[in-house]
Amino acid sequence: MLPHKQIELKLQAAVLEILPDADVSAVLVRPCDPKFGDYQSNALMSLAKVRKTNPRQLATDTLAKLDVSEVCEKVEIAGAGFLNFRLKNSALVQTLETAARGEHLFFDKAAKPKTIVIDFSSPNVAKPMHVGHIRSTGIGDALQRTLRLLGHHVISDNHIGDWGTQFGKLLLGWKQALDRAALECDAIAELERLYKVINAECDANPERLEEAKAELVKLQAGDAENISIWKEMIRLSQIQFDTIYSRLGVNFDHALGESFYNPWLGEVVNDLLAKKIARESEGAVGVFSDGSLPPKEDPFLVNRDGEWIADPALVRKSDGGFNYTTTDLATIAYRLKTWSPDEIVYVVDDRQSGHFKKLFLVLARWKPDATKRTKLIHVGFGKILGDDGKPFKTRSGDTVKLGDLLDEAEARAFKIVSGKNSELSEAQRKEIARVVGLGAVKYADLLPNRQSDYIFSWDKMLALTGNTAPYLLYAYARIKSIFRKSEAESEIRNPRSAIALAEPEEIALAKHLLNFGITLEAVAEEYRPNYLCNYLFELAVHFSRFFENCPVLKAEDAAMRDSRLALCGLAARVLKQGLETLGMEIVQQM
RNA sequence: GCGCGUGUAGCUCAAUUGGAUAGAGCGUCAGCCUCCGAAGCUGAAGGUUGUGGGUUCAACUCCCGCCACGCGCACCA
Numbered sequence: 064m065l066p067h068k069q070i071e072l073k074l075q076a077a078v079l080e081i082l083p084d085a086d087v088s089a090v091l092v093r094p095c096d097p098k099f100g101d102y103q104s105n106a107l108m109s110l111a112k113v114r115k116t117n118p119r120q121l122a123t124d125t126l127a128k129l130d131v132s133e134v135c136e137k138v139e140i141a142g143a144g145f146l147n148f149r150l151k152n153s154a155l156v157q158t159l160e161t162a163a164r165g166e167h168l169f170f171d172k173a174a175k176p177k178t179i180v181i182d183f184s185s186p187n188v189a190k191p192m193h194v195g196h197i198r199s200t201g202i203g204d205a206l207q208r209t210l211r212l213l214g215h216h217v218i219s220d221n222h223i224g225d226w227g228t229q230f231g232k233l234l235l236g237w238k239q240a241l242d243r244a245a246l247e248c249d250a251i252a253e254l255e256r257l258y259k260v261i262n263a264e265c266d267a268n269p270e271r272l273e274e275a276k277a278e279l280v281k282l283q284a285g286d287a288e289n290i291s292i293w294k295e296m297i298r299l300s301q302i303q304f305d306t307i308y309s310r311l312g313v314n315f316d317h318a319l320g321e322s323f324y325n326p327w328l329g330e331v332v333n334d335l336l337a338k339k340i341a342r343e344s345e346g347a348v349g350v351f352s353d354g355s356l357p358p359k360e361d362p363f364l365v366n367r368d369g370e371w372i373a374d375p376a377l378v379r380k381s382d383g384g385f386n387y388t389t390t391d392l393a394t395i396a397y398r399l400k401t402w403s404p405d406e407i408v409y410v411v412d413d414r415q416s417g418h419f420k421k422l423f424l425v426l427a428r429w430k431p432d433a434t435k436r437t438k439l440i441h442v443g444f445g446k447i448l449g450d451d452g453k454p455f456k457t458r459s460g461d462t463v464k465l466g467d468l469l470d471e472a473e474a475r476a477f478k479i480v481s482g483k484n485s486e487l488s489e490a491q492r493k494e495i496a497r498v499v500g501l502g503a504v505k506y507a508d509l510l511p512n513r514q515s516d517y518i519f520s521w522d523k524m525l526a527l528t529g530n531t532a533p534y535l536l537y538a539y540a541r542i543k544s545i546f547r548k549s550e551a552e553s554e555i556r557n558p559r560s561a562i563a564l565a566e567p568e569e570i571a572l573a574k575h576l577l578n579f580g581i582t583l584e585a586v587a588e589e590y591r592p593n594y595l596c597n598y599l600f601e602l603a604v605h606f607s608r609f610f611e612n613c614p615v616l617k618a619e620d621a622a623m624r625d626s627r628l629a630l631c632g633l634a635a636r637v638l639k640q641g642l643e644t645l646g647m648e649i650v651q652q653m
Numbered sequence: 654g655c656g657c658g659u660g661u662a663g664c665u666c667a668a669u670u671g672g673a674u675a676g677a678g679c680g681u682c683a684g685c686c687u688c689c690g691a692a693g694c695u696g697a698a699g700g701u702u703g704u705g706g707g708u709u710c711a712a713c714u715c716c717c718g719c720c721a722c723g724c725g726c727a728c729c730a
Contacts, residue, residue, distance in 0.1 A: 089670055096673075105672050108710080118710080142673055143710050187730085228729065321730090347728050359656080365726055366655040373727080374656095380728040387730050414724055416657065445659080446723080483692065511666060515659065516723075522679095523665065527692035529678040530666085537692050544690055585669045594669065600677080611685095611694045618689095653692080 065169065065580060066134040066154045067092050067102050074104060074146070077129040081121065085110060092148065094578050100139070100147035101574055108144040118144030152564060155573055159562045162576070163629045168640060170580030172214030180218045180398050181207050183410035184313070187224035188300040188320075189233055189254040192307050194455055194463040194519075195412070198444045201508045203410035204313045204646045205592040206442070212644055213587055218316050218402055222394065223304070225297050225320035228384070231279030232261040235271075237292050238278075250299040283384075307465055311501065312646060324393040328385045331393050332378050340428050341378055349375030350425045362420045376421040391422050392429065399433045406438045408590065413443035413514065442590040445516035447508075455519045469501060475525055476500035479533075480653060487652075495653045499533055500525075502647040506532035509592045509645055530600045533653075535642065538603035540653045542635040545615055547651075549628060560625040568612045569630060572605040579637050583644070592645060599641045606634050 075087040090110070095103035107125060111118035122140045131138065134154035139147040162168060183203025186192045207219045236257030245253040265272040282289040297320075308314070332348055335341035341350045351373050352363035358371045365374035378389045398407055409419060419441035427434045449455045457463055477496035484492070507524035511517040527533050564570045582598040585591070615631060618624040639649050 091670070093669070099673070103672085105711095106670080108672075109670080112709085145673070185730095224730070345728085349727065362656085364656095367726090368654060371655090375727055377728055382728075384728080386728070390730090413658070415730085417725055418730085420657090443658090452722095479692090512668095515666085518665065520665075526679075531678085533692065534678095537690085541690055541693085548689060581669080589669070591669085593667080597667065597677085604677090607693060608695095610689080614689065616689045652690085 065167075065171065065577065066150055066158060067094075067577070067581065068171070069134055070102060070131050070148055071104075073129060073131050074106075074125070077125045078107070078110070080128045081124050082110065082114070094581065095147070097571070099141065099145070100149040102148040102150075104146045104148075105144075107146065111144060122146060150574065150577075155570070155577070156562050156564060158577060159573055159630070159633060162633055163560075163562065168579065168636060169577055170213070170583050176214045176216055177405040178216045178218070178402060179210055179406045179408060180220060180402060180404045181210070181408045181410065182220050182222050183207075184315075185222045185224060185411070186300075186304060187229075189229070189251070189258065189296050190300075191251050191255060191462075192303065192465040194447055194465060194468055196465055197468075197504065197508050198447065198513075199410045199412070200308075200311065200313055201505050201646060202442065202444060202513055202590075202592060204311070205509055205595075205644065206408065206410065206586075206590055208644045208646060209583055209586045209592070209595070212640075213583055215587075218404070219314070220398075221304075221315040221318040221320075223300075223318055223320035225300075226322040226325065226390070227387075228279060229258065230282055230293060230296075231275035231277075232265060233258055233296060234278035234282060234289055234292055235275045236261040237296070246299075251303050254296060254299070303466075307469075310469055311505075312648070319394075319397075321387075321390050324390050324397065327393040327396070328389050331389055331396070332385070335378060335392075335425075335429060338429070340425070344373075344375065346381030347377050348379035349377040350421075350428070351375045353428065362417060362424065376425055388418070388422060388425070392426065395422075395426055395439075396430070399430065399437060404437055406440060408440045408442055410442045410444070410590075413445055416441060416443050440590070442513070444513040448516050448518045450518055450520060452518070469504065471521075472500035472504045472525075473497050474500075475521055476503065479525060479527070483527075484653065495650050498648045498650050499536060499653065502532035502536060502642070505646055506535070506596065510596045512593055513591060530596070532647065535599055535603050535638065536650055536653060538606050539635060539638050539642070539649050540651065541610060542606065542631050542638070543651045545628070545631055546635075549616055560629055561622065562626045562629050563622065564626075564630075566609075566613050568605075568609040569627065572602075572609045572630060572634060575602055575605045576633055576637055579641070595641055595645060599638060599645075602634065602638060602641070606631075606638075609634075 071090070071092040074092065075090045078085055078087050078090055090104065090106040092102045092104050094101065107122050108118045111121045119140060122144045126138055126140065126146070129138065131148065134151055136149040136151055141147050158169075181203060183206075184196060184200040186196055203219070207217050210217045233254065240257055240260055242253060242256075245256070261271070261275060265275055278289060282293055332341065335350065336348065341348050344351075350363070352361050358364050358366075363374055363376070364371045366372075376388045377386050378392070379385055395407065398404060411419070423434075423439045426439065447455045455463060473496050476499040477492060480487070480492045480495050480499065487495070503524040507519070510530065523529075524531060525533060527537070564573055578598065582594055585594045609630070613627060615624060615627040618627055642649055
């Protein structure tokens with residue numbers, strides 16, 4: 064068991080001896096500023112506050128019942144009632160040695176694995192994937208990798224937009240304006256062109272709109288020709304998706320598109336009507352406020368000129384068609400029935416937070432029992448902006464296609480690598496540029512707090528210095544270089560080789576390694592991969608300092624050399640595992 | 654108008670149940686390669702966390718007002 068976990072459990076036990084009825088689930092131990100110690104707990108202060116007792120007294124009493132001498136130096140009480148823990152060197156060394164033997168990598172699998180459905184990426188058929196899809200795809204993938212690493216049962220599902228009103232226009236375009244040659248050459252571009260042409264016509268001419276609607280009705284009624292064209296459009300789009308996902312290294316367990324839920328949409332609405340959760344209004348069917356929330360917090364109400372008026376979630380349009388709320392409800396019902404998950408996580412743009420708020424409330428009314436056991440979570444994220452602070456576009460003002468973006472990332476990285484390391488073969492440089500370029504795009508997207516917008520900058524993400532993918536990959540390549548120069552084949556060292564820590568830089572590096580698991584848990588807890596980015600950056604910094612100050616291959620003696628090699632091996636493994644968890648690859652040299 | 658979100662160093666961003674003196678990088682300035690990859694390391698300067706109140710032993714974090722920006726406001730997703 065990792066030392067901080069041992070401390071935590073013993074601390075909780077000690078608290079229970081003093082306060083038998085306390086809820087110790089919040090009694091946690093966290094890494095802290097090295098000047099106070101290695102770990103800190105501030106839980107006693109909040110416990111004392113609730114009980115209106117003296118926090119320092121509680122700390123003293125708890126300390127009397129606490130024996131962590133196996134892993135810690137003397138525990139100190141500081142400030143208003145902080146407990147400061149400093150690891151014993153022996154405990155630190157022992158943890159590193161067990162890791163060096165391959166017994167663990169500084170994290171534990173979840174004690175109670177959860178079943179988690181994670182819904183992300185969700186591109187649309189007949190449209191190019193664009194820069195906006197990086198966020199959902201990258202964050203979603205990093206989360207699924209993190210949760211899997213921690214031992215959870217993850218079901219990733221790509222909810223592809225393969226159904227909806229846009230197909231009326233697409234079908235009309237396909238039948239009347241299709242350019243076969245263009246379709247052969249670039250199917251998605253041609254489909255996009257068709258949509259734009261017909262859409263413009265529909266805006267100008269109501270009769271065209273009626274024609275498009277008629278095509279949609281035929282499709283929905285199962286017309287053979289329209290179904291077959293629709294399927295072809297999906298097939299062509301899927302080729303595009305597969306190409307992008309394979310470049311990005313993203314995999315899904317399922318890709319159940321919106322159309323998959325078609326058969327149940329009518330039932331969903333009927334059931335909502337039968338249970339009096341939904342009602343008719345102006346020819347449509349919607350779920351209205353049930354008055355259980357104050358108007359200000361009620362998403363089913365909106366204030367217009369001082370008056371609260373209904374803002375329902377529509378589940379059936381006046382023309383009989385269904386909305387995405389209907390599809391989403393059917394989707395949740397399917398997921399609940401099929402997987403009985405503990406959580407369903409949606410990695411979707413923050414602009415849809417209103418939709419999810421309503422969706423989750425509708426579901427709570429519709430399936431109250433299921434929502435008691437299944438947590439529904441909207442993991443939202445902000446926009447990607449250009450350096451002008453406006454949504455990121457090409458110079459000509461078009462949306463940036465994801466494929467083009469990845470091409471440019473690789474091309475820019477190739478230039479840099481070639482300038483830096485011209486002695487490598489072109490094939491090597493191309494491969495390095497691929498990993499660095501894609502890594503840079505992914506890392507730059509995962510690094511900022513996901514809620515806020517961020518400014519897209521090629522120069523920043525591909526910079527060789529600072530908190531960037533190239534810096535992290537460089538740190539890894541430097542470690543690998545040491546191993547290439549030593550006769551040691553593997554990062555996992557001879558199990559008998561002892562680790563000894565003396566220099567401040569090696570101790571700091573070692574202690575940072577121990578916090579890998581805490582970081583992974585924080586990512587999983589708050590669905591925030593940026594914690595892992597920052598952890599890995601700090602790890603790379605700690606390694607660089609160690610590298611500057613502590614000779615490895617030229618160490619004073621064989622024992623020190625082996626100890627430091629082992630430390631290098633552990634740093635490499637954590638760095639690699641961490642980068643992989645972010646969905647990034649590594650290179651042996653760059 | 655109403656709701657949601659954001660506002661932290663010149664710039665780009667962090668800050669893990671409310672915790673200790675708000676941290677990094679870039680840029681600026683000053684240092685370090687007879688030594689394992691200098692794509693590196695060390696140091697300095699830089700802040701009333703938009704603003705005004707409040708709660709607390711403790712507030713970037715929670716509550717209220719105001720300002721700025723962004724987004725959303727039934728039959729698109």
